Amino acid sequence: MSNLTILERPWPLLLLLTLATLGCQNHSPSPTETRATAEQNASAGAGLATADQSADLYDALGKRDGIERLVEDLMHFIVDDKRIAPQFKGLNVERFHSNLSDQICELAGGPCQYEGMAMTESHHGITETQFNALVEDLILAMEKNGIATGTQNRLLAKLAPLHPAIVDR
Amino acid sequence: MIQPYARQLRACGLLVVIVLITQAQAQAQPGSRLWATGGVTTVEGSAGGGLVPWALLSGYASDTEWGGTLALSRAELDDFTLGFTGVSLNWRNRFELSAGRQTLDLDTLGAALGQDELRQDIYGLKVRLTGDVLYGRYGQWSLGLQHKRNREFAVPAAVGARHDTGTDAFLAGSKLFFAALMNRNVLANVTLRGTKANQGGLLGFGGDQGDDYEAMLEASLGIFLDRRWLAGVEYRQKPDNLGFAEEHDWYDLFLVWLPDRRLAVTAAWVNLGDIAGLSDQRGAYLSLQGSF
Numbered sequence: 001m002s003n004l005t006i007l008e009r010p011w012p013l014l015l016l017l018t019l020a021t022l023g024c025q026n027h028s029p030s031p032t033e034t035r036a037t038a039e040q041n042a043s044a045g046a047g048l049a050t051a052d053q054s055a056d057l058y059d060a061l062g063k064r065d066g067i068e069r070l071v072e073d074l075m076h077f078i079v080d081d082k083r084i085a086p087q088f089k090g091l092n093v094e095r096f097h098s099n100l101s102d103q104i105c106e107l108a109g110g111p112c113q114y115e116g117m118a119m120t121e122s123h124h125g126i127t128e129t130q131f132n133a134l135v136e137d138l139i140l141a142m143e144k145n146g147i148a149t150g151t152q153n154r155l156l157a158k159l160a161p162l163h164p165a166i167v168d169r
Numbered sequence: 170m171i172q173p174y175a176r177q178l179r180a181c182g183l184l185v186v187i188v189l190i191t192q193a194q195a196q197a198q199p200g201s202r203l204w205a206t207g208g209v210t211t212v213e214g215s216a217g218g219g220l221v222p223w224a225l226l227s228g229y230a231s232d233t234e235w236g237g238t239l240a241l242s243r244a245e246l247d248d249f250t251l252g253f254t255g256v257s258l259n260w261r262n263r264f265e266l267s268a269g270r271q272t273l274d275l276d277t278l279g280a281a282l283g284q285d286e287l288r289q290d291i292y293g294l295k296v297r298l299t300g301d302v303l304y305g306r307y308g309q310w311s312l313g314l315q316h317k318r319n320r321e322f323a324v325p326a327a328v329g330a331r332h333d334t335g336t337d338a339f340l341a342g343s344k345l346f347f348a349a350l351m352n353r354n355v356l357a358n359v360t361l362r363g364t365k366a367n368q369g370g371l372l373g374f375g376g377d378q379g380d381d382y383e384a385m386l387e388a389s390l391g392i393f394l395d396r397r398w399l400a401g402v403e404y405r406q407k408p409d410n411l412g413f414a415e416e417h418d419w420y421d422l423f424l425v426w427l428p429d430r431r432l433a434v435t436a437a438w439v440n441l442g443d444i445a446g447l448s449d450q451r452g453a454y455l456s457l458q459g460s461f
Binding site for chain 1: 396
């Protein structure tokens with residue numbers, strides 16, 4: 001009964017250590033580390049021709065061309081998505097395309113600058129349901145463009161912090 | 170002899186319902202939350218992994234929707250078979266209600282005890298207090314209750330259990346870290362449970378060595394290989410209230426496959442430690458979940 005030492009059953013400790021490590025990683029991400037782990041063996045799909053070990057997120061997304069193709073496909077998914085299509089009605093399609101491309105390009109570390117409205121300004125009464133629908137459409141668009149899972153996750157990591165500015169509380 | 174057949178029949182019936190639901194809604198999706206953000210159904214009916222409830226609410230309902238799940242699970246251990254059949258409802262990703270029946274087939278002990286199985290009904294409530302597993306800075310936090318009622322109490326009473334019903338309360342936190350490990354998304358979960366349950370309640374509640382609520386730590390860590398595959402590990406600390414046999418903590422290694430939102434298949438290797446004096450109860454776990 002008394003022989004249950006932590007050495008014999010180390011899992012709880014290991015789990016906690018791993019959790020703690022993850023927590024720390026999240027708070028102080030080191031840029032060099034992120035680059036080093038970038039898609040070493042990414043199966044190069046369309047728009048990934050330039051991805052190599054040192055490629056940053058912008059390159060991995062296929063630079064400006066790849067991002068513009070991605071946004072165009074995303075817009076097609078949006079139009080077909082009953083949950084959010086009405087929200088985008090009456091929008092200037094070309095301006096939306098170029099603004100969103102700028103924004104993703106800038107977030108990915110590319111040579112662009114987003115000059116559209118602030119997120120809080122351009123979104124009113126957006127529900128969690130609609131936000132989730134948009135993210136789903138983005139993921140489907142990324143899959144359609146052959147963007148590797150790791151690259152998708154890195155872009156989502158950049159976009160996730162926009163959530164509080166977009167969804168109504 | 171009749172009972173096992175009746176149960177198999179019910180299990181098959183549920184399996185058919187799960188398949189029908191996933192087929193009938195060939196186009197309609199069960200909700201708007203992203204893939205796997207409802208976890209799967211635990212052996213106690215709350216959304217989570219296999220053994221540990223997570224802060225995630227079941228199914229895929231987002232803030233303007235409702236939905237739910239049906240699940241059928243089975244763990245074939247060395248001397249026992251653990252089963253669970255249950256249903257859950259999720260209202261607007263705020264409340265989760267669950268109900269189900271857990272069974273422990275006494276494969277080895279059955280003849281000696283003159284009883285084939287132990288059963289308990291479990292009713293669960295989970296409330297999302299705050300946050301969001303994907304977008305919340307501090308993840309998502311939920312409070313849960315699991316009310317358990319033994320259907321057979323002769324065996325638990327004989328080994329020293331004090332009560333045939335009990336209610337567990339838990340606080341759970343879950344957070345997804347995007348691109349955290351080899352650019353894969355990592356899901357972390359910590360749960361603190363107050364409980365008197367012996368072997369999750371299958372051997373009653375409280376005992377000769379203790380009849381007070383104790384705080385137990387549970388944790389899970391999973392990595393999304395992609396959006397359809399989640400691999401992970403779970404740990405669940407347990408009390409030890411019965412003097413007749415030592416009770417051990419639970420572990421599992423799991424792999425979830427989500428071909429789409431309507432279906433989740435979980436395979437796991439579980440280690441439930443010693444149960445009722447029979448040592449090292451390990452085995453394979455399989456769970457099917459349909460979402461609507």
